């Protein structure tokens with residue numbers, strides 16, 4: 289009989305990974321280590337290279353994604369570190385609908401001749417794979433923010449790898465609970481930890497997760513040299529948030545699906561977009577005025593950018609000048625939180641234009 293222990297399931301690992309070893313009087317949680325420097329001749333040496341509180345967070349997220357995690361000061365810092373893997377003038381295939389910061393960063397690097405970009409529709413797998421010919425990196429965001437499009441990750445990985453390109457996936461909207469790109473062969477996963485992983489709208493952090501040791505080493509070196517390190521306190525809070533990811537996301541997802549059914553049937557909602565999982569719903573109202581009226585009329589929901597917190601937030605995305613012109617003016621992105629679903633619905637119903 290095989291009496292080797294069964295592999296632990298996701299929720300158990302979310303709660304248990306990255307804790308200090310069990311021992312009498314040992315704290316259950318990692319300490320917040322505030323140190324710019326450490327005694328010489330060990331593994332840590334200096335606070336821009338290593339911190340035990342980051343290491344605890346990285347152990348947990350790495351375990352959940354199935355790779356080794358390198359944490360950063362923000363999601364944008366993590367994205368920047370991955371883009372540094374592209375050789376000078378190299379080609380990056382990137383989604384035309386993606387987080388505005390990612391698009392802006394790629395455009396800025398392109399304008400300085402650091403890299404070249406081929407913009408694609410991530411739902412058009414054949415086009416993504418064709419664009420990967422001669423590319424150094426295929427950047428996917430799936431689901432995309434705020435269009436909520438999905439990429440066929442395994443098919444893109446097959447095509448990109450046979451063209452010799454790396455594949456990175458911004459999996460912020462999905463989290464490792466709903467999508468684990470490394471299991472589909474992706475080389476790098478990127479997160480804005482700021483969102484669901486930390487989950488309480490009280491910090492910014494980012495992460496890159498990879499399986500290949502050489503990639504992990506290069507991303508770690510980019511952090512040490514770029515200096516975009518998380519603070520120990522934020523790493524502590526992010527790990528505390530990660531412990532409850534399964535219950536938060538399960539509840540928020542159920543509420544999102546409940547609201548989706550009602551929103552889809554509302555007379556003033558032109559379109560309700562949902563990728564089939566997760567807790568973000570994008571609704572399209574007839575125009576910017578109708579969308580602004582909704583955002584200004586809610587009382588339980590909070591009008592705020594960002595997403596993935598315990599509180600429900602919404603915003604009209606085209607209020608940002610950097611948002612793609614192909615995103616409808618009347619699109620409102622809803623980040624569904626943990627309030628009572630009926631209160632969330634009542635609030636939307638009273639604020640939606642009639």
Ligand code: PLP
Nearest residue numbers: 362363364387433460480482493
């Ligand atoms: N990726 C996605 C999909 C995002 O939505 C965001 C932020 O909104 C980022 C990356 C950037 O993360 P941060 O704000 O933590 O730098």
